[in-house]
Structure formats: C-alpha cells, structure tokens
Amino acid sequence: LNMGLLLDKKRLWNHNFNLDKKIVDLLEVGFPDFIATDAIEISLGGNQLTQHGRHLGIILMATDPVAHDVVCSHILHLDPQHIQYLRIAQERGYGSLSLEDIEIEGDISLEEIRQKTKNWDLGLVKVDKVDCNIKTIIGEPYCPGGCHGIFLDWLYMFKDRKPELWKNLPPWTVVIGQYSGDVSASRVMVIGTCSGIQGKVKARKLRKIRGCPPKHKDLVLWFFLKAGILNPLFRFDLIMDAYFFLFISWCKRLIKGRL
Numbered sequence: 619l620n621m622g623l624l625l626d627k628k629r630l631w632n633h634n635f636n637l638d639k640k641i642v643d644l645l646e647v648g649f650p651d652f653i654a655t656d657a658i659e660i661s662l663g664g665n666q667l668t669q670h671g672r673h674l675g676i677i678l679m680a681t682d683p684v685a686h687d688v689v690c691s692h693i694l695h696l697d698p699q700h701i702q703y704l705r706i707a708q709e710r711g712y713g714s715l716s717l718e719d720i721e722i723e724g725d726i727s728l729e730e731i732r733q734k735t736k737n738w739d740l741g742l743v744k745v746d747k748v749d750c751n752i753k754t755i756i757g758e759p760y761c762p763g764g765c766h767g768i769f770l771d772w773l774y775m776f777k778d779r780k781p782e783l784w785k786n787l788p789p790w791t792v793v794i795g796q797y798s799g800d801v802s803a804s805r806v807m808v809i810g811t812c813s814g815i816q817g818k819v820k821a822r823k824l825r826k827i828r829g830c831p832p833k834h835k836d837l838v839l840w841f842f843l844k845a846g847i848l849n850p851l852f853r854f855d856l857i858m859d860a861y862f863f864l865f866i867s868w869c870k871r872l873i874k875g876r877l
Contacts, residue, residue: 623648634764634830638703645683645712653680655690662694663741669778672738676731684713685720692717693731694740745770745794750777751787753803757795757813764831765794765810772837772849779850788847791821807845809837 621629623644632640655678661669674693680686684707691698698704698715708715722728745766746754750773760766769792777784791803794810800817808814808826825844829836838849 630831630833634761635759637761637763638706641703642706642710642712645707645710649712650683651681653683653686654678655686663739669741669774674731674734676726682713682720684708684715688713688715688717688720689722689728692728694735694738695732696740743770745773748773750784751789753789753791755791755793755797755799755801757793757797759795761795761831765813765829768831768834768837769794769809771834772841775838775849775851783850788845790845790847805845807841 621641621644657674657676657678659671660674661671663669678686678689680689684704687701687704688698691701691704704715707713714720717728744756744760746756748754748770752773754769756766776787788805790805790807791801793801793806793808793815794813796812796814796816798816800819801815802818802820804821805823806815806819806821806825808824809832811828811830813826827837827840827844832840834851838852841847841849842852
C-alpha cells in the first residue's frame with residue numbers, strides 16, 4: 619500500500635470500487651525499492667481505529683512491494699490470487715504472485731510464522747452479515763474500501779469500544795450502493811453520494827449521508843445529527859480537532875494563498 623505518496627486531500631479520491639486500481643496506479647509514479655514493516659504488534663479484524671492487537675513478533679523488510687505483500691498474504695493464510703490489487707499488479711508486470719519467485723531469508727521461516735497465525739480470525743465479513751440491530755441492505759457495486767467498508771468501521775466502533783450498546787443500537791435500515799428492490803422500514807438511512815433505491819420506498823424517516831466515501835468523522839457526526847446515534851468516538855476534543863481546527867487551518871492557507 620503506497621498511499622504515503624498522496625496528500626490527505628487526494629487519499630479519499632477513488633477510495634471506492636476503483637481502490638485496487640488506484641493502489642497499483644501509484645506504482646507507476648513511485649515504485650519503492652525498500653519497505654520496512656513493523657509487525658511486532660499487529661491488529662486485524664474489527665475497526666481500523668479500535669481493533670485489538672496481537673503479538674506477531676517480526677519485522678519484514680523487502681526490496682519489492684509486490685513480493686512484500688505476497689509474503690504478508692501468506693502469513694495471514696490468504697491467497698494472493700484472490701487479492702485484487704495484487705492480481706492487477708501481476709497483470710501489469712510488476713511482479714509474480716508465486717512464492718517460488720520470491721527469495722525469503724531471515725532468522726525465522728515463513729512456515730513458523732504461519733503456525734502462529736493459523737487460528738487467527740481475520741474478521742473478513744460483509745457489512746450486511748454483521749449481527750446487530752441495524753439492518754444493512756447492500757446494492758451495487760460493493761465497495762469494501764468505500765461506503766460499505768466505512769460504515770462497517772462505524773459499526774465496529776460500537777463493538778470494540780461500547781460492546782454493551784452493540785445489540786441495543788436503534789433499529790435503522792441502512793442502504794448502501796444502488797439497490798434495485800423496494801425498501802419498507804420505519805427509519806431508512808442511505809449512505810454514499812452514488813447510493814440510491816430504485817424501487818419503492820416506504821419509511822417514516824428517510825435520511826442520506828453524502829460522500830464518496832464519507833469520512834469516518836462525517837459518519838460519526840451525521841449519524842448523531844440525523845439519527846440521534848451517539849458513537850463512542852463522538853468526543854468534544856475529536857470534534858474540535860476534526861472540524862474547528864481544520865477550518866482554522868484552511869483559513870490560514872487561504873490567506874497565504876496556498877489553496
């Protein structure tokens with residue numbers, strides 16, 4: 619993942635169903651020749667902001683980004699052929715996805731590391747399969763790095779930070795993506811600029827949060843304002859940092875002619 623090349627304002631651009639292509643596109647302009655990954659403590663499953671850590675106890679170093687991620691996928695017992703951005707990278711000629719073409723050295727073998735991770739739950743689940751009081755209807759396309767994934771993060775903020783609220787969330791129906799069917803529910807929230815319901819809608823409340831995708835902080839704020847759901851990360855200091863100080867910084871750049 620070579621997102622470090624981008625400024626913050628560009629990172630969310632195409633952070634949707636095009637994300638895998640975007641990741642590989644970055645190799646066109648910045649192909650790293652050294653990668654160091656601190657995997658002494660790692661986290662997986664749940665929300666990227668709140669998920670719990672696990673001890674792996676290794677440091678990975680590589681001179682090829684594709685080879686690096688291929689080895690990482692095997693550490694977590696994933697097939698690199700099933701990881702879209704790696705498959706695209708191979709198709710564009712950036713490297714092989716076969717371990718036979720990768721030279722691996724170190725004071726611990728890949729198989730020893732895989733033994734440590736063989737029973738780990740990676741938490742790979744689609745947002746509509748999450749068992750909670752909020753029903754999620756998914757439309758097309760499914761964007762794990764976009765609106766579907768961002769909303770899954772929002773849900774896991776409750777599971778990881780306030781588990782007692784996990785089963786007691788207000789009964790909203792959330793629609794993400796272009797859904798071709800009808801929706802009948804008391805309260806409906808549509809997430810994403812391109813999301814919509816093509817069939818009939820019968821709802822007492824109908825709200826929408828725009829963005830492609832909306833930022834985590836926007837979901838936290840708008841779910842509170844539009845649905846009255848107070849997220850565990852809805853804190854005054856975080857709101858000030860995310861909005862007030864960001865606005866002040868924007869004004870300073872505007873005055874200095876840097877926008």
